[in-house]
Amino acid sequence: MRDATLSVHHPAVSHDGYAALSVPTHRASTIVFDDAAAYASRGKRDLDGYSYGLHGTPTQRVLEAQLTALEGGARTVLMPSGQASIAVIFLTVLNPGDHVLIPDTAYPPVTNFCRDFLAPRGIDWTVYPPGIGARIAAMIRPETRLIWTESPGSTTMEVEDIPAIAAIARDRGILTGIDNTWATPLLFKPLAHGIDFSMQALTKYPGGHSDLLMGSVTVGDLDLRRRLRDTMRMLGLGVAPDAVALVLRGIETMAVRLAHVGRVATDLAQELHDRGAGEVLFPALPTSPGHDLWARDFAGSSGLFSVVLPAGAEARLEAALDGLKVFAIGASWGGTRSLMAPMSVAQARRHDHPRNGRTILRVNVGLEDPQDLRTDLAAFFDALG
Ligand SMILES: *Cc1c(COP(=O)(O)O)cnc(C)c1O
Numbered sequence: 001m002r003d004a005t006l007s008v009h010h011p012a013v014s015h016d017g018y019a020a021l022s023v024p025t026h027r028a029s030t031i032v033f034d035d036a037a038a039y040a041s042r043g044k045r046d047l048d049g050y051s052y053g054l055h056g057t058p059t060q061r062v063l064e065a066q067l068t069a070l071e072g073g074a075r076t077v078l079m080p081s082g083q084a085s086i087a088v089i090f091l092t093v094l095n096p097g098d099h100v101l102i103p104d105t106a107y108p109p110v111t112n113f114c115r116d117f118l119a120p121r122g123i124d125w126t127v128y129p130p131g132i133g134a135r136i137a138a139m140i141r142p143e144t145r146l147i148w149t150e151s152p153g154s155t156t157m158e159v160e161d162i163p164a165i166a167a168i169a170r171d172r173g174i175l176t177g178i179d180n181t182w183a184t185p186l187l188f189k190p191l192a193h194g195i196d197f198s199m200q201a202l203t204k205y206p207g208g209h210s211d212l213l214m215g216s217v218t219v220g221d222l223d224l225r226r227r228l229r230d231t232m233r234m235l236g237l238g239v240a241p242d243a244v245a246l247v248l249r250g251i252e253t254m255a256v257r258l259a260h261v262g263r264v265a266t267d268l269a270q271e272l273h274d275r276g277a278g279e280v281l282f283p284a285l286p287t288s289p290g291h292d293l294w295a296r297d298f299a300g301s302s303g304l305f306s307v308v309l310p311a312g313a314e315a316r317l318e319a320a321l322d323g324l325k326v327f328a329i330g331a332s333w334g335g336t337r338s339l340m341a342p343m344s345v346a347q348a349r350r351h352d353h354p355r356n357g358r359t360i361l362r363v364n365v366g367l368e369d370p371q372d373l374r375t376d377l378a379a380f381f382d383a384l385g
Contacts, residue, residue: 025245026057054238070185073218075225082201085215092231096122098145103130105153127350133161150179157281159290166194204334208250261303265365279308303365320383326376333364
């Protein structure tokens with residue numbers, strides 16, 4: 001063969017004696033076939049197999065299998081982001097004329113998706129209060145096809161009675177899904193509590209280093225996996241092998257990171273409660289709403305909590321944030337760095353609550369020395385006055 005040909009034909013080398021602990025990153029768009037018959041029958045390959053890079057390489061299959069094992073499911077699909085995961089679940093289950101229930105504490109882009117994308121296409125939605133539990137039965141309509149949950153909820157951290165909601169839905173043949181990003185499957189296993197779609201933003205704790213975007217959905221039913229993959233194929237959604245490799249790296253330390261930030265967050269949240277910094281919203285604290293459900297259903301706590309700032313604190317908030325030395329100002333979470341973000345839920349919430357009009361500070365505990373975090377928090381709340 002001539003040089004140009006040799007340049008694009010990679011020589012086969014021996015793998016004998018090669019055993020690494022890391023998962024190889026297989027990058028591929030094109031996948032080739034051993035013979036004409038294999039090519040002709042490629043459409044019959046099962047969904048765990050390989051046909052085109054968009055549908056996964058062995059690197060992706062390893063992460064899918066690892067998440068499936070952690071979730072106690074049958075299969076996992078990977079999506080380009082957490083939000084894409086939620087959108088694909090909704091688009092898979094809901095057709096024009098159908099109805100979906102979402103919690104008042106849903107990740108805000110979910111509410112926007114229902115209002116600005118699904119509703120104009122004839123899919124109706126209703127917002128339920130997150131404390132509803134079994135009373136969700138009264139909000140179910142004949143055309144309800146999906147009940148979405150998120151626990152603890154965004155910003156205000158209400159814990160939902162997932163087993164009660166899942167039991168009502170199952171009775172009526174309605175599918176359920178959860179945004180389990182706060183807990184990850186290490187701290188809460190949705191499928192064991194009767195949920196059909198267990199979704200998490202891998203962007204947060206599994207990635208763990210604030211440098212990638214990805215989401216996952218694990219199901220216990222192969223037909224639901226097939227339907228999710230059909231939607232993804234229609235929309236042309238896939239994930240990049242390099243990002244998958246980063247999640248595979250992050251997930252190896254996730255249990256240790258979560259145990260650490262859960263412990264430090266519990267200490268810091270308790271100290272803020274004790275100093276009267278404001279109402280602390282963190283289900284691990286006995287004084288926090290949802291503590292009993294959390295203690296019943298969760299194996300522990302992660303490192304994200306909220307503090308309802310005292311009325312009038314807004315006047316000094318900017319200066320207090322600008323004075324931070326260790327915490328960075330930012331809204332995402334689950335990485336190595338501690339973050340603070342002031343939030344307002346007033347525009348987003350349908351159901352009244354006295355704290356809706358207040359500024360709520362969201363705190364993500366990272367991996368810095370807890371004493372440095374404690375000092376920074378104390379200075380912050382001193383500055384708020
Ligand atoms: C970050 C987040 C998402 C979205 O994940 P992306 O990967 O950023 O799209 C969804 N739900 C919750 C609770 C989140 O915190």
